[in-house]
Amino acid sequence: MNKKTIFSLVMVLLLSSLSPAQAGRRPRTNLLNNLRFGLYMAENNLFEARLVLRLKGEIGLAAQQEQKIENLMLAYEESAIRRGSDVKVLELKFASLLKGNRIDRREMEKQAREIGRLKTDLQVGHLNYLLDVRDVLTAEQVQKLDKMQEKFRGAMRERMERKGPRFPLPPGAPEDSEEEPPQE
Numbered sequence: 001m002n003k004k005t006i007f008s009l010v011m012v013l014l015l016s017s018l019s020p021a022q023a024g025r026r027p028r029t030n031l032l033n034n035l036r037f038g039l040y041m042a043e044n045n046l047f048e049a050r051l052v053l054r055l056k057g058e059i060g061l062a063a064q065q066e067q068k069i070e071n072l073m074l075a076y077e078e079s080a081i082r083r084g085s086d087v088k089v090l091e092l093k094f095a096s097l098l099k100g101n102r103i104d105r106r107e108m109e110k111q112a113r114e115i116g117r118l119k120t121d122l123q124v125g126h127l128n129y130l131l132d133v134r135d136v137l138t139a140e141q142v143q144k145l146d147k148m149q150e151k152f153r154g155a156m157r158e159r160m161e162r163k164g165p166r167f168p169l170p171p172g173a174p175e176d177s178e179e180e181p182p183q184e
Contacts, residue, residue, distance in 0.1 A: 046130035047145055049073035052137070055148065059141045068136050076129040080122060087118045 049069045052059070056066055094111040097104065134142060 046127075046134055048130070049076075049133050052133060052145070055145065058148070059137075059144045061137075061141065065136050069133055072129060072132050072136070076125065079125055083118055083122050083125065087115060087122070090115045090118065 049072060052061065052069055053066065053073075055061075061069075090111060094108065094115065097108050097111065137145075
């Protein structure tokens with residue numbers, strides 16, 4: 001696989017995680033968890049529609065498959081926007097319950113359970129969407145995407161080995177060497 005394809009895979013992951021920032025909103029605080037979830041899903045042969053559509057030439061996606069994946073993506077995104085806004089509204093109502101002089105425990109519990117239910121529905125909807133996208137692909141196409149991803153992971157491992165850890169270790173933290181840390 002060439003460097004251009006690897007770069008495209010990285011950019012798709014980064015751009016999809018930064019979409020709230022591009023829309024003028026503050027990025028979510030759980031961005032890292034979202035990236036991990038996406039990588040976990042991709043490791044299990046579940047790929048986002050945008051990634052599949054960007055790599056349509058490399059995997060040999062037919063026009064009919066492309067149209068079906070686009071329709072799935074649009075339907076999922078519409079649903080996710082609606083559900084996400086419902087969660088935000090309930091979170092605002094929940095926060096307002098805490099501002100009163102008297103806190104109604106039953107109402108807070110009811111609101112918290114509803115927020116949790118909606119968030120679970122969002123995650124289940126996302127999983128079903130990914131499974132639907134995978135069902136549109138042939139076994140060979142899934143295999144090609146998986147091979148591309150393996151090469152991408154290998155390239156990332158090599159890059160990490162060359163550059164070392166991205167963040168410096170805190171003072172006094174033991175390093176991965178055989179040497180003993182200095183005694184104080």
